[in-house]
Amino acid sequence: MPRPPDQLRALVEDYLADLRLTPELGGLAEPVQHALGGKRIRPVLCLATSDALGLDVDGALPAAAAIELVHSFSLVHDDLPALDDDRERRGGPSVWAAYGEAAGVLAGDALLAEAFRLALTYPTGDVARELIGATLKMIGGQWLDLQGDGNREDLHRLKTGALFQASIVCALAAGDVPHDEREPWREFAAELGLLFQIVDDLLDGDGYVLDVGEDGARRLADEAAERAHTRLAAIDADTDVLAEIVDELATRTG
Amino acid sequence: MPRPPDQLRALVEDYLADLRLTPELGGLAEPVQHALGGKRIRPVLCLATSDALGLDVDGALPAAAAIELVHSFSLVHDDLPALDDDRERRGGPSVWAAYGEAAGVLAGDALLAEAFRLALTYPTGDVARELIGATLKMIGGQWLDLQGDGNREDLHRLKTGALFQASIVCALAAGDVPHDEREPWREFAAELGLLFQIVDDLLDGDGYVLDVGEDGARRLADEAAERAHTRLAAIDADTDVLAEIVDELATRTG
Numbered sequence: 001m002p003r004p005p006d007q008l009r010a011l012v013e014d015y016l017a018d019l020r021l022t023p024e025l026g027g028l029a030e031p032v033q034h035a036l037g038g039k040r041i042r043p044v045l046c047l048a049t050s051d052a053l054g055l056d057v058d059g060a061l062p063a064a065a066a067i068e069l070v071h072s073f074s075l076v077h078d079d080l081p082a083l084d085d086d087r088e089r090r091g092g093p094s095v096w097a098a099y100g101e102a103a104g105v106l107a108g109d110a111l112l113a114e115a116f117r118l119a120l121t122y123p124t125g126d127v128a129r130e131l132i133g134a135t136l137k138m139i140g141g142q143w144l145d146l147q148g149d150g151n152r153e154d155l156h157r158l159k160t161g162a163l164f165q166a167s168i169v170c171a172l173a174a175g176d177v178p179h180d181e182r183e184p185w186r187e188f189a190a191e192l193g194l195l196f197q198i199v200d201d202l203l204d205g206d207g208y209v210l211d212v213g214e215d216g217a218r219r220l221a222d223e224a225a226e227r228a229h230t231r232l233a234a235i236d237a238d239t240d241v242l243a244e245i246v247d248e249l250a251t252r253t254g
Numbered sequence: 255m256p257r258p259p260d261q262l263r264a265l266v267e268d269y270l271a272d273l274r275l276t277p278e279l280g281g282l283a284e285p286v287q288h289a290l291g292g293k294r295i296r297p298v299l300c301l302a303t304s305d306a307l308g309l310d311v312d313g314a315l316p317a318a319a320a321i322e323l324v325h326s327f328s329l330v331h332d333d334l335p336a337l338d339d340d341r342e343r344r345g346g347p348s349v350w351a352a353y354g355e356a357a358g359v360l361a362g363d364a365l366l367a368e369a370f371r372l373a374l375t376y377p378t379g380d381v382a383r384e385l386i387g388a389t390l391k392m393i394g395g396q397w398l399d400l401q402g403d404g405n406r407e408d409l410h411r412l413k414t415g416a417l418f419q420a421s422i423v424c425a426l427a428a429g430d431v432p433h434d435e436r437e438p439w440r441e442f443a444a445e446l447g448l449l450f451q452i453v454d455d456l457l458d459g460d461g462y463v464l465d466v467g468e469d470g471a472r473r474l475a476d477e478a479a480e481r482a483h484t485r486l487a488a489i490d491a492d493t494d495v496l497a498e499i500v501d502e503l504a505t506r507t508g
Contacts, residue, residue: 022387024394024412027401077363082355101336105359106397109331112363113389116370120386125379132374133276135367140278143360147281158278 002241003057005248008047012040015061016068021114031099031107032114035072037090041196041249042167043068048245049168049185052237055175062118063127063170069115070131071163074138076108083146119170126173134166152211156197157190164193188231188242195224196249203254225250256495257311259502262301266294269315270322275368285353285361286368289326291344295450295503296421297322302499303422303439306491309429316372317381317424323369324385325417328392330362337400373424380427388420406465410451411444418447442485442496449478450503457508479504 016036021029043064050060079086079094080101087097096104112135119128141158144150168189172182198221201207208217228246232239270290275283297318304314333340333348334355341351350358366389373382395412398404422443426436452475455461462471482500486493 022390022394024391026394026398027403028394028397073363077359080359082359102400103397105331105334105336106393106400108363109327109366110390110393112366113386113393116382117386117390120379120383122379125374125376125382128370128379128382129374132367132371136276136364136371137278139360139364139367140276140280140282143282143357144280146356146360149281 002048002051002238004241005044005048005245008044008051008057008241009040011047011057011061012043012064012068015065019065021110022117025110025114028103028106028110031095031103032110034098035076035095035107035111036068037092038068038072040068042071042163045164045167045192045242045245046171048241049171050175052235052239052242053172053175053177054238055171055177060171060174062121063131063174064167066115066118066127066131067163067167067170069111069118070135070138070166073108073111073115074142074163076104076111078142080104080108083142122174124173124176126176127170130166130169130173134162137162152207156194156207160197160200161190161193164196165189168192184231184235188228188235191224191228191231192246192249195221195228195246198224199249199252203252221250256302256305256492258495259298259302259499262298262305262311262495263294265301265311265315266297266318266322269319273319275364276371279364279368282357282360282364285349285357286364288352289330289349289361289365290322291346292322292326294322296325296417299418299421299446299496299499300425302495303425304429306489306493306496307426307429307431308492309425309431314425314428316375317385317428318421320369320372320381320385321417321421321424323365323372324389324392324420327362327365327369328396328417330358330365332396334358334362337396376428378427378430380430381424384420384423384427388416391416406461410448410461414451414454415444415447418450419443422446438485438489442482442489445478445482445485446500446503449475449482449500452478453503453506457506475504 046064046067047057047060050057076095078084080096086094095107116128119131137158141155145155165186168185169182198208198217201209202217225246232242300318300321301311301314304311330349332338334350340348349361370382373385391412395409399409419440422439423436452462452471455463456471479500486496
């Protein structure tokens with residue numbers, strides 16, 4: 001019987017609270033820890049995928065945490081004055097607003113590097129390979145966004161979709177699921193990432209809402225959720241909790 | 255017969271010139287390429303180590319390039335206004351001065367991520383593991399330096415020594431040299447990194463020169479060079495070219 005999302009979230013929180021950063025980071029540990037708040041959507045997804053397949057959920061924790069660290073890295077750098085210039089993040093000061101711009105740059109670097117240190121605790125480089133592909137897409141997506149180039153779909157696929165996909169595929173990589181069995185999961189992940197992003201746009205009143213209006217965006221979200229359910233139903237695993245996560249993402253209000 | 259440094263440098267230049275960046279980086283490729291100048295000291299050291307052991311030098315090229323990319327990543331971020339605020343690098347504009355601060359942040363991120371993509375082209379995660387340890391130390395060292403904390407030795411070990419060590423050990427990792435045979439190489443690398451840094455201080459008139467004067471620093475450099483030669487002589491490999499590199503680093507004027 002797969003564990004409910006809240007139980008998985010508690011596992012992630014405990015793991016991150018106990019995470020021992022590289023000692024040589026010294027005082028940079030404080031801004032790094034400051035950056036590690038959030039809803040844990042991606043790591044929970046990673047653990048839920050592991051659980052759905054009856055894999056070792058504890059064994060997926062380093063991968064799940066690595067994904068969360070890559071997510072945090074991207075937020076810390078995106079918040080910098082030269083990029084999105086956000087002083088606030090999750091109801092408090094962003095890293096650079098709290099600790100200065102140099103800390104914002106270096107804490108972001110440290111988060112990315114720690115993510116790969118965690119991903120490389122697995123015997124093979126497979127988890128790290130999945131994660132590096134997603135990271136490069138995110139960086140390219142952020143650049144595209146800053147340039148004001150690129151269509152909505154490309155932007156979302158790079159900035160959000162890639163790490164959502166990695167959240168799921170890293171669970172397979174951590175559990176040594178053969179590559180040729182990963183494709184249906186990638187397809188599910190693509191729909192889930194799209195769903196997440198459209199709902200994000202609905203909550204922020206931007207992105208797809210500007211393109212197709214609120215009703216149009218709601219319809220696109222519902223369609224993505226439906227496709228995610230269809231993809232999931234085609235996968236041979238105990239996917240009840242993942243289906244619950246699809247519904248949670250479709251109906252979330254924050 | 256090991257190849258001379260110039261031949262190895264040409265291999266590195268060709269490999270970097272042909273390097274295909276992740277397509278999704280899009281227009282960010284230009285500032286990334288802009289950052290990839292330099293003397294190639296670290297990648298040449300990597301290839302020379304591979305050659306000294308009779309390993310496949312071409313097979314060490316992705317590792318050598320990954321090291322150069324990590325080095326470039328650190329320079330691009332260190333040059334940012336919030337850190338060292340350097341508008342110039344290698345006789346031209348630094349990345350942020352040429353392309354703006356956002357490009358400086360994201361091109362640095364892309365260089366780090368591309369480095370790990372290259373390091374992960376090896377079947378095992380061993381090269382990437384060596385590299386991530388060095389990267390984390392460099393980030394911690396840069397933070398320490400900005401805080402004005404830490405003694406000269408710690409700063410040099412973290413900011414310079416770690417990547418010099420990785421330059422050599424990544425060649426062993428790329429060639430699957432067993433872990434228990436790597437220690438003598440690490441000891442050699444530590445002396446070489448120290449030598450490099452003291453000579454750097456002599457050329458810039460800072461660091462050790464401020465601590466012990468020019469003559470004192472010259473003496474420390476000569477002692478480090480001598481210890482490097484002693485360490486090297488104890489290693490069972492064709493180390494003539496590496497010995498030549500020690501002398502080149504000891505006597506370099508730029």
